[in-house]
Amino acid sequence: xxxxxxxxxxxxxxxxxVARLSLQLTENWIVMSANGGAAGTLLALSEAPxxxxxxxxxxxxxxxxxxxxxxxxxxxxxxxxxxAKVQPADRQKFMQLGVRGIISKPFDPLTxxxxxxxxxxxx
Amino acid sequence: MRATWMHSIRGKLTAIIMLxxxxxxxxxxxLFVAQHIxxxxxxxxxxxxxxxxxxxxxSDAALTFNxxxxxxxxxSALRAKPSFxxxxxxxxxxxxxxxxxxxxxxxxxxxxxxxxxxxxxGRVEIFLPITRDGERIGTVYIVSDQQDLRNRLKTxxxxxxxxxxxxxxxxxxxxSRLQRSISGPVVELARVAxxxxxxxxxxxxxxxxGGDGDDEIDNLMMGFNSMLAELEQRxxxxxxxxxxxxxxxxxxxxxxxxxxxxxxAAKNAAEKAATINAKLARESALILNSATDGIFGVxxxxxxxFLNPAGAHMLGRALDELRxxxxxxxIHHSDASGAPxxxxxxxxxxxxxxxxxxxxxxxxxxxxxxxxxxxxxxxTPMLDEDGNKAGAVLIFxxxxxxxxxxxxxxxxxxxxxxxxxxxxxxxxxxxxLLSSGLLxxxxxxxxxMLEIAVTNTDRLVRLINDILxxxxxxxxxxxLTRGSVDAQAVMDQxxxxxxSMADQAGVRIVxxxxxxxxxxxxxxxxxxxxxxxxxxxxxxxxxxxxxxxGTAGATDFTFCVADEGRGVPEDKLAxxxxxxxxxxxxxxxxxxxxxxxxxxxxxxxTAHGGRIWAEKNDPAGSRFQFTxxxxxxxxxxxxxxxxxxxxxxEGQDSTAHLVLVVEDDADLARVMTAALENHGIRTFHATTxxxxxxxxxxxxxxxxxxxxxxxxxxxxAVVGSLRESATLGHIPLLVYSALDVGxxxxxxxxxxxxxxxxxxxxxxxxxxxxxxxxxxxxxxxNKDEQNAA
Numbered sequence: 001x002x003x004x005x006x007x008x009x010x011x012x013x014x015x016x017x018v019a020r021l022s023l024q025l026t027e028n029w030i031v032m033s034a035n036g037g038a039a040g041t042l043l044a045l046s047e048a049p050x051x052x053x054x055x056x057x058x059x060x061x062x063x064x065x066x067x068x069x070x071x072x073x074x075x076x077x078x079x080x081x082x083x084a085k086v087q088p089a090d091r092q093k094f095m096q097l098g099v100r101g102i103i104s105k106p107f108d109p110l111t112x113x114x115x116x117x118x119x120x121x122x123x
Numbered sequence: 124m125r126a127t128w129m130h131s132i133r134g135k136l137t138a139i140i141m142l143x144x145x146x147x148x149x150x151x152x153x154l155f156v157a158q159h160i161x162x163x164x165x166x167x168x169x170x171x172x173x174x175x176x177x178x179x180x181x182s183d184a185a186l187t188f189n190x191x192x193x194x195x196x197x198x199s200a201l202r203a204k205p206s207f208x209x210x211x212x213x214x215x216x217x218x219x220x221x222x223x224x225x226x227x228x229x230x231x232x233x234x235x236x237x238x239x240x241x242x243x244x245g246r247v248e249i250f251l252p253i254t255r256d257g258e259r260i261g262t263v264y265i266v267s268d269q270q271d272l273r274n275r276l277k278t279x280x281x282x283x284x285x286x287x288x289x290x291x292x293x294x295x296x297x298x299s300r301l302q303r304s305i306s307g308p309v310v311e312l313a314r315v316a317x318x319x320x321x322x323x324x325x326x327x328x329x330x331x332x333g334g335d336g337d338d339e340i341d342n343l344m345m346g347f348n349s350m351l352a353e354l355e356q357r358x359x360x361x362x363x364x365x366x367x368x369x370x371x372x373x374x375x376x377x378x379x380x381x382x383x384x385x386x387x388a389a390k391n392a393a394e395k396a397a398t399i400n401a402k403l404a405r406e407s408a409l410i411l412n413s414a415t416d417g418i419f420g421v422x423x424x425x426x427x428x429f430l431n432p433a434g435a436h437m438l439g440r441a442l443d444e445l446r447x448x449x450x451x452x453x454i455h456h457s458d459a460s461g462a463p464x465x466x467x468x469x470x471x472x473x474x475x476x477x478x479x480x481x482x483x484x485x486x487x488x489x490x491x492x493x494x495x496x497x498x499x500x501x502x503t504p505m506l507d508e509d510g511n512k513a514g515a516v517l518i519f520x521x522x523x524x525x526x527x528x529x530x531x532x533x534x535x536x537x538x539x540x541x542x543x544x545x546x547x548x549x550x551x552x553x554x555x556l557l558s559s560g561l562l563x564x565x566x567x568x569x570x571x572m573l574e575i576a577v578t579n580t581d582r583l584v585r586l587i588n589d590i591l592x593x594x595x596x597x598x599x600x601x602x603l604t605r606g607s608v609d610a611q612a613v614m615d616q617x618x619x620x621x622x623s624m625a626d627q628a629g630v631r632i633v634x635x636x637x638x639x640x641x642x643x644x645x646x647x648x649x650x651x652x653x654x655x656x657x658x659x660x661x662x663x664x665x666x667x668x669x670x671x672x673g674t675a676g677a678t679d680f681t682f683c684v685a686d687e688g689r690g691v692p693e694d695k696l697a698x699x700x701x702x703x704x705x706x707x708x709x710x711x712x713x714x715x716x717x718x719x720x721x722x723x724x725x726x727x728x729t730a731h732g733g734r735i736w737a738e739k740n741d742p743a744g745s746r747f748q749f750t751x752x753x754x755x756x757x758x759x760x761x762x763x764x765x766x767x768x769x770x771x772x773e774g775q776d777s778t779a780h781l782v783l784v785v786e787d788d789a790d791l792a793r794v795m796t797a798a799l800e801n802h803g804i805r806t807f808h809a810t811t812x813x814x815x816x817x818x819x820x821x822x823x824x825x826x827x828x829x830x831x832x833x834x835x836x837x838x839x840a841v842v843g844s845l846r847e848s849a850t851l852g853h854i855p856l857l858v859y860s861a862l863d864v865g866x867x868x869x870x871x872x873x874x875x876x877x878x879x880x881x882x883x884x885x886x887x888x889x890x891x892x893x894x895x896x897x898x899x900x901x902x903x904x905n906k907d908e909q910n911a912a
Binding site for chain 1: 540545546552555559561562584595
C-alpha cells in the first residue's frame with residue numbers, strides 16, 4: 001500500500017515543519033505543505049493528496065474560505081481543520097461547513113497521525 | 124315769638140278752646156246786639172208812628188176849625204217822651220200850623236216832605252198824613268233823637284261784655300279740666316317717651332288715667348304700651364342674645380386661642396419639618412442630580428413624574444418630552460440593529476406599568492435625533508409608607524463604554540489566547556518530537572528537561588484555555604444548552620474520562636449509584652465534575668479512594684466529590700473558589716493546575732442556578748459539593764407522568780389548548796378538569812408544587828390554574844421557579860386560591876396574563892369563563908408543542 005499523502009496548509013512555517021516531521025516520523029506519510037489558502041488550493045489540485053490539514057486563521061484566505069474554494073473546484077479530498085479556536089460554538093460551526101474533523105492547536109506530535117486516522121477511518 | 128305755654132299741648136288745647144269759645148260768643152253777642160238794635164229801632168218807629176197817628180187823630184178837628192191852640196195842646200202830648208225833640212203840624216197847603224219843641228234847637232222843615240220815616244243826622248223824623256173822611260187835610264211831623272236807643276244799647280253792651288267774660292272764664296275752667304282727657308294721655312306718652320329715651324329702658328308704661336274710652340287716644344296709648352312691651356321683649360331678647368353672643372364669643376375666643384396655640388405649634392413643627400424636608404429635598408436633588416445613572420419615575424397611571432439630569436442627558440429629552448406617548452414608543456421602539464420592536468409585551472413598558480421589579484442587562488434606548496445607546500436598566504416599584512404602589516422608578520445606565528471595554532477585553536483575551544497558542548503549537552510539537560526520541564537519542568538529563576518543557580507547555584495551554592473559558596462564561600457569552608441530564612450518566616462519563624489519570628496516580632474512584640434528572644448543560648456539568656474529580660485525584664496520595672456520589676433533594680440534585688487527601692485548611696474553604704487561589708503556592712507547579720479550575724466550576728454552577736461549596740471530609744480530605752436544579756422533582760412518581768402522557772396524547776385534538784390544573788384537593792381538581800374538558804380543553808393535573816414545576820417544563824401548557832396552598836412548596840415558589848424559564852415565564856396564569864390575594868402578593872404571582880379568583884366567591888361557570896378568556900390570549904398551540912418536545 002503506497003504511503004498516504006497529506007497536505008498541510010498553515011501560514012506558520014514552524015507549525016508546517018512540526019506537523020510534517022511528526023507525520024513522517026510517526027506514520028511514514030508523505031507530507032507537503034503550503035503557506036496559505038491560495039497556494040494550498042493549487043497544490044491540492046495538482047497533487048491530489050489523501051487528506052488536507054487546514055489552518056483556520058490565515059491572513060490571505062482563511063480556512064473556511066479555502067474549504068469553500070476547494071469544494072467549488074469539486075475537490076472531495078477530506079479536510080481536517082487545525083485550529084486554535086477551541087470554543088464549542090466554533091467547532092459546531094466548522095463541522096457544518098463539511099470538514100471531517102477538528103484538531104486543536106497545540107497538538108501532540110506523537111498522536112497527530114493517530115487522530116487523523118481515526119477521523120478519516122483509516123485503519 | 125310765641126309764648127312758652129304755646130309749646131305745651133295743654134296751652135295749645137286751652138288756647139284753641141278759648142279762641143273757639145270767644146269767637147262763638149262774640150258772634151252770638153254781636154248777633155244779639157244787632158237783633159236788639161233792630162228791635163229797638165222798630166219799637167222806636169212804632170212809637171213814632173203811634174204818637175204821630177194819635178196826634179193826627181186828635182188834630183183833625185183843630186185843623187178843621189183852625190184852632191191852633193188845640194193843635195198845640197195836642198202836640199204837647201209829645202212831652203211824654205223826652206226823646207221827642209220837636210213836632211209840627213202842617214196845613215194841607217203845607218204851611219206850618221202848630222209847633223212843639225222840647226227846648227232843643229231843631230231845624231224843622233218849612234214844608235212837609237213825603238210821608239214816611241227819615242233818618243238824618245242821628246235823628247229819626249216822620250211825616251204822617253192827617254185825614255178827615257178820607258180827605259187829606261194836613262201833615263204831622265215828629266222828630267226824635269236816638270239817645271234812648273243808644274243808652275239802652277250801651278247798657279246792653281255792658282251786660283253782654285260781662286256775660287262774655289263770665290262765659291269765657293267758665294269756658295276756661297271747663298276747658299282746663301276737659302282738655303286733660305286729651306292732653307293728659309299725650310303728656311303721659313311724652314313723659315314715658317322721654318323716660319324711655321332718657322333711661323334707655325322699655326320697662327315703663329304710659330298710665331291710662333282718663334276714663335275707659337275707646338277713642339283714638341286710648342288706642343294710641345294702648346298701641347304705645349304694646350309697642351313698648353314689644354320693644355321691651357325684643358330688648359330682653361336682644362340682651363339675652365347679646366349675653367349668649369358674649370358667651371359664644373368668649374367661648375369661640377377661647378377656642379380660637381387654643382386653636383391659635385395649636386396652629387402655632389403646628390406651624391413651628393411644620394417649619395421644622397419644612398426645614399428638614401428642604402434639607403432632604405436638597406439632598407435628594409443633589410443625589411438625583413449627581414447620580415450618573417438615569418433615574419426616571421412614573422406615577423400609578425404611567426405618567427412621567429421625574430427625570431434626573433443624567434437621565435435627561437442620556438435620553439436627549441426633558442421630562443415633559445416624555446409625556447404624551449408610551450415610553451416604549453419614545454425610547455424603546457427599535458432594537459440595537461434598528462429593527463422595530465413590538466410594543467406588546469415590551470418588558471420596559473410592562474415593568475413601568477406594573478411596577479414589578481425587573482432588570483434587563485442588555486437593551487437599547489433611542490434618542491429623538493435617531494441615535495441610540497446600549498443600556499442596562501432596572502425597574503422597581505415605588506411603595507408609599509403603607510406599602511401601596513405609588514408608581515415605578517426606572518434606573519438606567521449608558522453602557523456604551525462598558526460594552527466597548529468588555530468587547531475590547533473579550534477580543535483581547537481571544538486574540539491573546541490565539542496568538543499565544545500559535546507559537547505554543549510549534550514549541551509543543553518540537554518538544555514532543557524531541558522528547559519522543561524519534562529525532563535521535565537524547566541524554567538522560569536532556570530527556571528529563573524536555574519532559575519538564577512538555578509538561579509546562581501543556582500547563583500553559585490549559586491556563587490559556589481556562590482563562591478564555593472563564594472569561595466567556597462570566598461575560599455571559601456562553602449560553603448554557605440546557606436539557607434533561609441524567610445524573611448517573613454524567614458521573615459515569617466523568618469517571619471514564621479520568622480513570623487513566625487515577626490509575627496512574629494509584630487512586631481508586633468509587634462512583635455511588637445515583638438517580639435524578641437534572642435541568643442543565645451536560646457538557647458543563649461534566650466539565651465541573653471532571654475538574655473536581657481531577658483535583659481530588661491530583662491531591663490524593665496513592666492507595667486512597669476518591670468517591671463520586673449524588674443525592675436528589677426536593678428541587679435540586681447535589682453532587683459530592685470526596686477524597687482522603689490532605690484536605691483544605693478551614694480558613695481556605697471559602698476562598699478556594701477564587702481565581703488563582705491554591706492552598707499551597709507550589710501546588711500549581713507540582714500538580715499542573717491553572718489555578719482557574721474551581722473558579723470555572725463556580726461560574727458554571729452559578730449559571731445553572733446552583734451553588735458550590737467545600738467542606739472537610741471525615742476523617743481526612745475534603746468534600747466538594749455543588750447543586751444543579753432537578754428537571755423531575757423527586758416527589759413526582761413515575762405513574763403520574765405516564766398518566767399525563769396518555770392524557771395529553773390519546774385521541775385528542777393535539778392543537779387543543781393544554782391546561783395544567785395545580786390543586787391538592789383531588790375532588791376539586793376532578794371537577795375543574797372535567798369542566799374544562801367539556802370545552803374541548805386538554806388538561807393535566809399536579810397535586811404538589813414540585814410536580815407542577817416539573818410537569819410545566821415537560822408539557823409547556825397553554826395555561827396554568829394554580830392553587831396557592833400546596834403540600835410541598837407554595838404557589839409563590841412555583842411561580843418564582845416558572846419565571847426563570849424562557850418558555851414558561853410568560854404563559855397565562857389563573858390563580859385560584861382559597862383566600863383573597865393582596866396587591867403586593869399579586870405582583871409576585873404574575874407570569875404572563877394573570878388573573879386572580881377566590882374559590883369561595885367564584886362559581887364554576889365564572890372559573891370556566893376566566894379560563895376561556897385567558898386562553899383567548901394564547902396565539903399558537905403548535906409552538907408550545909415544540910417546546911414541550
